[in-house]
Amino acid sequence: MIFRLIQIVLPNDKKEQSERIIKEMDIMDYSYSVFSKTHLKFDIIVKMDRSEELLEIFQKEFYGLDGFRIIIIPIETYIPFPEEEPDIEMSEAKIQSERISREEIYARVSEMSQLTRVYMILVAASAFVASIGLLNDDVAVIIGAMIIAPLLGLNIGLSLATVMGNRKFIVRSVKTNLIGFLIATAVSVAVGMIFAVNPQNPSIILRTDIGRGSFFLALASGLAGSLALTTGLTSALVGVMIAVALMPPIAAFGLLMGSGNFYLAFGAFLLFLVNLISINLAATVSFMAQDIKPIEAEESRKAKIIAKKSIMLLASILIILFALIRFHIIY
Numbered sequence: 001m002i003f004r005l006i007q008i009v010l011p012n013d014k015k016e017q018s019e020r021i022i023k024e025m026d027i028m029d030y031s032y033s034v035f036s037k038t039h040l041k042f043d044i045i046v047k048m049d050r051s052e053e054l055l056e057i058f059q060k061e062f063y064g065l066d067g068f069r070i071i072i073i074p075i076e077t078y079i080p081f082p083e084e085e086p087d088i089e090m091s092e093a094k095i096q097s098e099r100i101s102r103e104e105i106y107a108r109v110s111e112m113s114q115l116t117r118v119y120m121i122l123v124a125a126s127a128f129v130a131s132i133g134l135l136n137d138d139v140a141v142i143i144g145a146m147i148i149a150p151l152l153g154l155n156i157g158l159s160l161a162t163v164m165g166n167r168k169f170i171v172r173s174v175k176t177n178l179i180g181f182l183i184a185t186a187v188s189v190a191v192g193m194i195f196a197v198n199p200q201n202p203s204i205i206l207r208t209d210i211g212r213g214s215f216f217l218a219l220a221s222g223l224a225g226s227l228a229l230t231t232g233l234t235s236a237l238v239g240v241m242i243a244v245a246l247m248p249p250i251a252a253f254g255l256l257m258g259s260g261n262f263y264l265a266f267g268a269f270l271l272f273l274v275n276l277i278s279i280n281l282a283a284t285v286s287f288m289a290q291d292i293k294p295i296e297a298e299e300s301r302k303a304k305i306i307a308k309k310s311i312m313l314l315a316s317i318l319i320i321l322f323a324l325i326r327f328h329i330i331y
Contacts (some may be wrong), residue, residue, distance in 0.1 A: 002048040003075040052101035099230035109157040115176045127184035130251035131191040137203045149247040156225045159283035162310045165303025188251040192258020199261045207252035208267035218275040222282030281314040
């Protein structure tokens with residue numbers, strides 16, 4: 001059982017209204033104290049799966065008030081440990097509650113989508129490691145490149161921005177992804193121009209061949225990545241990064257381009273696109289199924305339209321890609 005300490009700062013005249021709200025909620029404990037001459041602070045301990053409901057109510061009631069703020073703090077444990085709830089039917093509300101709050105998810109993903117020096121260095125390092133691993137047909141080195149590649153979290157973030165209808169976040173995620181792709185491609189092209197590339201290398205050939213397994217692996221990885229974020233198990237993203245081959249196809253594409261093997265390079269690029277689109281498609285559907293949406297009804301309606309259009313667009317792109325793959329195989 002996981003808990004959250006939610007600290008809420010409000011004007012003094014909102015004390016009674018806040019207490020009424022808190023007492024109607026399913027919380028573990030609460031207290032309040034003086035925050036300043038004009039404001040007080042509530043400390044509320046709540047189970048993780050009940051935090052979003054509490055946050056939503058307080059934001060709807062008090063958002064925009066002078067000095068209003070909310071701080072969410074993870075709690076390792078709570079003593080005495082509460083008794084387990086009896087098993088009940090899995091209602092829609094119960095299913096939706098099996099995740100952290102949208103505010104926590106948004107904060108985590110927002111940090112992942114930042115274009116920083118560390119991100120660019122990791123992308124370049126991952127591309128170089130993947131390129132060397134492909135050249136030497138060394139699986140262990142290739143896996144290492146997938147572990148350090150910071151690409152998957154960004155794509156999960158793009159899917160979250162889509163279901164939240166945040167156009168600014170979408171543009172930022174796309175920009176960061178594009179820059180990452182260009183950096184990785186430039187590094188691997190340089191490696192391909194410097195070192196001798198054997199196009200018959202099994203590791204390289206594997207990244208130019210697109211089968212059904214690649215498609216379903218990418219879908220499963222997108223689903224796993226989104227669930228890892230929404231349940232707070234961010235360490236699981238490492239396993240997903242290992243499973244999905246985003247960086248190796250980019251590296252293979254660059255190596256083959258750098259060595260002048262353009263036909264095979266096109267196959268590697270198609271594999272990368274299939275993985276990329278499949279991850280975003282699966283993650284977007286997963287976020288929608290978990291009922292992640294904006295608080296306000298009108299914003300939620302607009303976000304739902306954007307998400308549905310995005311799903312149709314991604315599915316259409318996949319169909320086009322599979323047609324290109326078919327054409328590529330024939331010719």
